[in-house]
Amino acid sequence: MSHNAFYTKNLSVYYGEKQAVRKVSMEFPNREVVALIGPSGCGKSTFLRSLNRMNDLIPAARIEGEVWIGGDNICDPNTDVVRLRQRIGMVWQRANPFHKSIYENVAFGARYHGTRNRKELAALVEQCLRKTALWDEVKDRLHQSALALSGGQQQRLCIARSLAVRPSILLMDEPASALDPVSTAKIEELIAELKKDYSIVIVTHNMQQAARISDKTAFFFLGDLIEYDDTQKMFTNPTRKSTDDYISGRFG
Amino acid sequence: MNLPASEVRSAPAAKERRIPKHLAEEWRGRTYVYLCVLIMIVTIFSIVYFIASRGLAPFISHGVSVSEMMFGLEWRPDGEPAVFGALPFLFGSFSTSLLAAVIAAPLGLCASLFMTEIMPKLGKTVLQPGIELLAGIPSVVYGFVGLSVIVPFLRDVFPGLGVGVLAGSLVLSIMILPTVTTVSTDALRSLPRGLKEGSMALGATRWQTISRIILPTLLPSLLTGVVLGIARAFGEALAVQMVIGNAPHIPHSLFESAATLTSIITLSMGNTTSGSLHNNALWSLALMLLLMTFVFVFVVRMLERRVKR
Structure with a gap:
């Protein structure tokens, strides 16, 4: 694989008549964290959701342009979205564990992607829970309901769950914004750890968080990609004035 | 209701011997709802009572046994004996x-x-x-x-x-x-x-x-x-x-x-x-x-x- 994990070319997303994302072209480097920032409704979440074709679930949504991942344009209607979503994990703002046991939550996706052997599956579940630093907290109650976990634990479980299908890319839509500061810190540590193995795209409203955890930052405004650069440069010396205004809290 | 604020406000009105409009409304609304609920509850209980009193009569006054009713295979109301x-x-x-x-x-x-x-x-x-x-x-x-x-x-x-x-x-x-x-x-x-x-x-x-x-x-x-x-x-x-x-x-x-x-x-x-x-x-x-x-x-x-x- 090249230096880039994937890239978009003139990607536009429409909800009915409304254009939510305007011709965004971005490159996402391998094993780096890219933060998407911008005021609410600027299209960053929509953009994120089109990277694994989750917008397919919204009847009025329509995508134009290209997203290239490992030699495939995933916007092609013939794309096998099941395979695609196996390569790209996703985590939401609200943790959404299934109403199943902790073990079953992690094993769920893996079962559909070839890991059926019971021993293998157990090893995979343990590995994913260890990666998300959950193992020590839940190893004695793997077969209890995931809904009994705390919000932060649930969110890490959802990350573990997506790791279990062995993706190379992780999409995170405000993964820590519903969590307390301690849980947030844990998620951030986890992201720093995970970027050794995965390319991560994270939407966040928290400027400090973007500055802390990301390598590159993209600023979206009204559906346009305004500026995209190294995080350090974006936060210290952005090229565009609106980026500076947003980052320093003068609007948005 | 019994909020202190409304009592204070109603004090001068009481002097004029008139109940303030909002309190009267409150009272009317509550009476209306209570009345409807009362009618419903009375109806439900009378139906249950009526069915139970008639339905239990065969067991109590006619000597039909509950087990006969529940497990009996024959229904001959005109038979001798029924x-x-x-x-x-x-x-x-x-x-x-x-x-x-x-x-x-x-x-x-x-x-x-x-x-x-x-x-x-x-x-x-x-x-x-x-x-x-x-x-x-x-x-x-x-x-x-x-x-x-x-x-x-x-x-x-x-x-x-x-x-x-x-x-x-x-x-x-x-x-x-x-x-x-x-x-x-x-x-x-x-x-x-x-x-x-x-x-x-x-x-x-x-x-x-x-x-x-x-x-x-x-x-x-x-x-x-x-x-x-x-x-x-x-x-x-x-x-x-x-x-x-x-x-x-x-x-x-x-x-x-x-x-x-x-x-x-x-x-x-x-x-x-x-x-x-x-x-x-x-x-x-x-x-x-x-x-x-x-x-x-x-x-x-x-x-x-x-x-x-």
């Missing part, structure tokens, strides 16, 4: 309603999946109004259709006269389809979007998502719909009576005549005099229906508690 065994009717009621639920549950579930998950647009414009229409058709029409279509069909295809348990179940299954479908559709619509997305994002197909995530998560709600359907089938009288054949014995096959608690009440009530043993025995059947309704309500409550958890 025998009141209601087991055939209990069996008829349970077998027709459960069988109806077995037929209607998969149909209703698939209809609601179609409306919520697969083709919401077509479902909302065509299927949902169609199913709501089913709910509005009077039961006598169902019975009539059953008698003119289902019964002749069964008579031609299977041994027997056509009338019987299967005919009753088929008619009932169509009648309870709206209940099952509506409750499961509401349940499916209430599913948090995140669960479905979470599953799809892991690369599960739509069918895997439906069968492994959506249905297990909603199972208590879906069962609620089925139980409500069974309750409705259990209480339906007219349509069943028209197609079941009304023979007071336990049938040996699906194609044999039978009778239900409700059908025997509608059939016999005109031929009895109030206060007679036969009449009171019918009230005992009504009491059984009432008790079963309590059971259904209880089961639905238990399921709802599981939904909330």
Whole structure:
């Protein structure tokens, strides 16, 4: 694989008549964290959701342009979205564990992607829970309901769950914004750890968080990609004035 | 209400010997609601009391034993001596309603999946109004259709006269389809979007998502719909009576005549005099229906508690 994990070319997303994302072209480097920032409704979440074709679930949504991942344009209607979503994990703002046991939550996706052997599956579940630093907290109650976990634990479980299908890319839509500061810190540590193995795209409203955890930052405004650069440069010396205004809290 | 603030405000008004308008309104509204609730509660309790007092009479004043009523196989109200065994009717009621639920549950579930998950647009414009229409058709029409279509069909295809348990179940299954479908559709619509997305994002197909995530998560709600359907089938009288054949014995096959608690009440009530043993025995059947309704309500409550958890 090249230096880039994937890239978009003139990607536009429409909800009915409304254009939510305007011709965004971005490159996402391998094993780096890219933060998407911008005021609410600027299209960053929509953009994120089109990277694994989750917008397919919204009847009025329509995508134009290209997203290239490992030699495939995933916007092609013939794309096998099941395979695609196996390569790209996703985590939401609200943790959404299934109403199943902790073990079953992690094993769920893996079962559909070839890991059926019971021993293998157990090893995979343990590995994913260890990666998300959950193992020590839940190893004695793997077969209890995931809904009994705390919000932060649930969110890490959802990350573990997506790791279990062995993706190379992780999409995170405000993964820590519903969590307390301690849980947030844990998620951030986890992201720093995970970027050794995965390319991560994270939407966040928290400027400090973007500055802390990301390598590159993209600023979206009204559906346009305004500026995209190294995080350090974006936060210290952005090229565009609106980026500076947003980052320093003068609007948005 | 008794908020201190409103007392302060009402003080000068009291001097003018006039109740402030907002307090009068408050009082009127409360009186109105309390009155309606009182009427309802009195009605409910009088109905229960009436059914119970009549329904218990055969046991108390006529010396019919409870076990005879519950487990007796023979129903001969005109015999010498009269025998009141209601087991055939209990069996008829349970077998027709459960069988109806077995037929209607998969149909209703698939209809609601179609409306919520697969083709919401077509479902909302065509299927949902169609199913709501089913709910509005009077039961006598169902019975009539059953008698003119289902019964002749069964008579031609299977041994027997056509009338019987299967005919009753088929008619009932169509009648309870709206209940099952509506409750499961509401349940499916209430599913948090995140669960479905979470599953799809892991690369599960739509069918895997439906069968492994959506249905297990909603199972208590879906069962609620089925139980409500069974309750409705259990209480339906007219349509069943028209197609079941009304023979007071336990049938040996699906194609044999039978009778239900409700059908025997509608059939016999005109031929009895109030206060007679036969009449009171019918009230005992009504009491059984009432008790079963309590059971259904209880089961639905238990399921709802599981939904909330």
